[in-house]
Amino acid sequence: MKIIPTKLIYGYSTGGLVSQRNNNTQNRVLFTNCISPPDTINISFKKSSEKPLYISDLREIPDLHCGCCGKTMIKNSKVNHFMEQKIYYPAAISLKRIKQEHYFNESKASPAEKEAYAFLKTYASIYPKLTISEILSKRNVKMRRQQLKPEVSEACEDIRELTKLIAHNSKYMVNEISKLNPDFHKVEKKVFKELQWLSKKYPNLTFNDILNIPQIYNYHLRNLESKQIAVLNEVSKVANYLDEPTKEKVLKATKIAKKIFKEESREIFHKRSRVISEYHNILAEESDRIEIQELFEILDYLPNSSTDVDAFMIKGAQKSSNSIVEILIGRQRNTFEHVKPHRRENDNGPNSIYNYIGLCGKCNAERQREEYDKFIKKHPEMPENEQLQINQIIYYINQGILTGYDDYLPKIAKALDIESKGNIKINIDKLDLKKAKENRKIRQDIYVENKKAKKQKHENITI
Numbered sequence: 050m051k052i053i054p055t056k057l058i059y060g061y062s063t064g065g066l067v068s069q070r071n072n073n074t075q076n077r078v079l080f081t082n083c084i085s086p087p088d089t090i091n092i093s094f095k096k097s098s099e100k101p102l103y104i105s106d107l108r109e110i111p112d113l114h115c116g117c118c119g120k121t122m123i124k125n126s127k128v129n130h131f132m133e134q135k136i137y138y139p140a141a142i143s144l145k146r147i148k149q150e151h152y153f154n155e156s157k158a159s160p161a162e163k164e165a166y167a168f169l170k171t172y173a174s175i176y177p178k179l180t181i182s183e184i185l186s187k188r189n190v191k192m193r194r195q196q197l198k199p200e201v202s203e204a205c206e207d208i209r210e211l212t213k214l215i216a217h218n219s220k221y222m223v224n225e226i227s228k229l230n231p232d233f234h235k236v237e238k239k240v241f242k243e244l245q246w247l248s249k250k251y252p253n254l255t256f257n258d259i260l261n262i263p264q265i266y267n268y269h270l271r272n273l274e275s276k277q278i279a280v281l282n283e284v285s286k287v288a289n290y291l292d293e294p295t296k297e298k299v300l301k302a303t304k305i306a307k308k309i310f311k312e313e314s315r316e317i318f319h320k321r322s323r324v325i326s327e328y329h330n331i332l333a334e335e336s337d338r339i340e341i342q343e344l345f346e347i348l349d350y351l352p353n354s355s356t357d358v359d360a361f362m363i364k365g366a367q368k369s370s371n372s373i374v375e376i377l378i379g380r381q382r383n384t385f386e387h388v389k390p391h392r393r394e395n396d397n398g399p400n401s402i403y404n405y406i407g408l409c410g411k412c413n414a415e416r417q418r419e420e421y422d423k424f425i426k427k428h429p430e431m432p433e434n435e436q437l438q439i440n441q442i443i444y445y446i447n448q449g450i451l452t453g454y455d456d457y458l459p460k461i462a463k464a465l466d467i468e469s470k471g472n473i474k475i476n477i478d479k480l481d482l483k484k485a486k487e488n489r490k491i492r493q494d495i496y497v498e499n500k501k502a503k504k505q506k507h508e509n510i511t512i
């Protein structure tokens with residue numbers, strides 16, 4: 050099963066980037082979920098052996114606990130590093146394979162696409178071990194890229210996306226994920242176990258190939274559909290207690306919902322969210338009534354890839370193997386959570402450290418723009434876990450390791466208090482900025498001393 054990036058399907062590019070195979074209706078579309086884009090863009094590639102003198106981003110604090118579920122998160126840069134080093138192929142290989150596997154058809158490529166391919170190929174031969182993202186983040190390549198025509202530079206991005214479709218087999222994937230040993234949530238743990246089991250059966254196939262084996266796909270689809278129908282049947286039961294006109298509306302929405310789940314083609318996406326919006330549209334006038342709000346609470350139980358293994362597998366079948374890994378690992382990634390939600394209507398939360406706490410990718414995706422007082426009802430452990438996280442942050446500030454956060458704590462404590470309507474009260478009494486300053490100085494001195502000693506050693510060897 051081949052997968053192509055969304056923009057390539059929907060007419061963004063009509064050149065050689067879209068192979069004949071990509072026009073096949075069986076193709077799947079990559080769509081992102083879980084993590085808001087700003088959290089995934091900042092890629093830094095530090096040598097793993099190189100320990101930074103200071104940390105200046107709370108997403109880089111080792112083993113930070115999620116402020117909601119309390120699970121240990123993986124550093125943002127470690128996830129990026131894992132994807133680049135272990136999951137994506139070096140450009141020298143992936144550029145060849147996108148041709149061999151017909152993602153990139155040179156004979157149909159536009160002049161800009163051909164030029165972009167040649168540009169990337171040149172650097173792939175200079176840096177044979179690096180992925181395209183790593184190559185494009187190199188300063189000399191960036192400078193050269195700026196001299197390219199805009200359409201050529203844009204085509205580099207398209208080719209980068211295509212190379213991400215080249216995947217290792219399932220045996221390799223589960224082995225690498227096991228070595229990373231993420232502190233998976235319940236659903237993701239089950240998904241991973243299932244993938245491990247399947248990889249033993251089909252070691253040479255990719256995740257995407259396996260999830261598209263008809264008997265495996267249909268097994269998960271049947272399970273998923275039966276759970277969806279069970280929730281809709283619950284909704285119908287509630288409808289019996291409503292007045293006749295409202296009951297009619299609910300039954301009408303339920304009929305449409307069943308049709309969406311049972312009859313629509315597997316090529317059509319976002320069925321769950323479309324079902325919920327059908328109910329919202331049909332019951333718009335009654336939305337303030339308590340019974341209708343309860344009905345929507347039942348609809349919340351409709352399985353999705355975050356709450357249900359079968360839903361994950363069905364969604365996974367529509368994604369590239371590398372995306373499946375990114376989603377799984379991404380749910381343990383330390384991401385910035387906007388305390389005051391970003392893009393909230395008429396009251397936008399800023400992109401600033403004073404508005405950030407660390408949430409794992411999974412909790413971050415779940416919260417979206419929901420008010421904390423409502424969110425905490427579903428996650429009563431949040432106030433305690435957020436305090437746990439704050440205690441870790443205090444430790445890193447006091448030790449002189451986390452810098453740029455000296456005035457963070459009073460501000461974030463206030464923001465959490467306001468946003469949660471008093472449900473999250475943070476204690477920052479252990480913050481000791483005097484100690485932090487002293488420790489920073491000590492660390493700096495040790496660093497300078499070590500550097501001097503290294504230089505001295507080097508000079509002695511040279512003499």
Ligand SMILES: [Zn+2]
Pocket residue numbers: 115116117118119120408409410411412413
């Ligand atoms: Zn979490």
